[in-house]
Amino acid sequence: MPPSPNIISAPRTKILVVDDNRPAAMSLTWAMETQGYDVMTCFDGPEALSIADDFLPQVILLDIGMPVMDGLEVCRRIRADPLLSGTVVYAQTAWGDALMRKQTREAGFDRHITKPINLDSLLVLIGSDEQRRH
């Protein structure tokens, strides 16, 4: 059940969406907002790092194939940041093969989802992470 802001409950889960492709970023943002999550969006790695330190999201949905700073590098820096030690970081990528999964695992990603994203599966994963927190 999506958390409702009218009921006194645990604060809404904060999600940061990062993707250099705007339609991809926005459609994922709307999907998360529709679920009642508290969402921020950005389109590159450096911005993601600075927003994350302020926003302190529980979840980061991070695109891998970005110019300037790719998702693997962004993740390494997130993992080096003590402020974000509790954050669950998802890799979003079209590549779902064993090799890519190895690379994302080694960069410190907690989860690896393939594009195009299956919304139901993603929500189940985010939900299970929430359960573990509360």
Add this chain to the structure above:
Amino acid sequence: MRLSVFIRENTDRIIKDWEAFGRTITTDNGPLTPFRLRDHIMAILAFIADDMDSSQSRAEQVKKSRGEKPHSLKTTAAEVHASSRHDDGYDMDQMVSEYRALRASIVKLWLTQQTARSDTDIADLTRFHEAIDQSLTESIRGYTVKLDAARNLFLGILGHDIRNPLGAISMSAQVMLRMGPSGEREKMMLNQIRESTERANEIVSNLLDLMRSRLGTGLPIIRTLMDVGSMGQKIVDEMRSMHPHRQFAIDIQRNLAGEWDAPRLGQVLSNLLSNAVQYGFTDSPITVRIAGLPDRVEMSVHNSGTPIPKEAAARIFDALTRVQVGETGEHNADTQNLGLGLYITKQIIIAHGGTISVTSDDTATVFTTVLPRQVSVISTCRQAIDGPQRYPY
């Protein structure tokens, strides 16, 4: 004067002719500078003269004439020259025409200055033509390599760039479905959007696999410890839920653990089963048999259907061929692209060092894959040398 000596002593004149001919070739890129016109002609002429002077047995000559001369590992001047010509905007005809002009000009220059015929003339000309043909073949190979690389890059970019809008379309439809569409029809249409984008994405994946399989090292695979029987059961269960009106049977034997690329083998079995669903008789069962032998695992898919004609069966694993087989004989617009699916299936099997074959008659159509257990030393070395793959995008 011997022809090889003539070539060495007259490179300036030969190159002048080469440049003059080059200037008659027009490309979209505009005229080339003399430096670019000359390109590697000096090295090519040196090769020709050296090759003519090298001793050659009768047997070697016969081999050479059949194009059986072994391809050296080093890139030759002719190959590099072809690469430059490709980049300069020459098409293959134009590159080849330069060689034709070169051949004609050298022979003419030489014969003109010969005051008398000599016994060695025919042998010289023979060796000369062989050397030119060698260079020409190398140039054609070099040019083709460039063409393939350009096309693969194009395919890759196309495939990758399409994924983003596909993802946005699919996600938007999924969100709308969750928000609760107003009616049954709206729900149907949103589902149609979602399914069709999944299909489009599958086609993109196949295109990208096609590209990777042609990169020379073949389709990359990662071996992990797995059980082919469990994989088979999982895929059959998936097929059962996707096609509830079809019968699937699976016959698994012992000894199916080993090291293969699990997701890729799943892809192979899914592809073969999807084809069986598509082309087999709807009322007859589809059977998967997986058997473990000491040195290999054999996985086969059996179904009854209209037999595949022999000519079609011979080409069935080629990329971009579509077999027009079906119960109704019609070409259903919804059919999975048989062309790429089986080609990629074969590439996956080849990457595992295995084989795939098909037999088809009135009783049954059977696709059989053989997966060797032993990882050969060569393939492990190859993986060590090539190192981790860099994804270009």
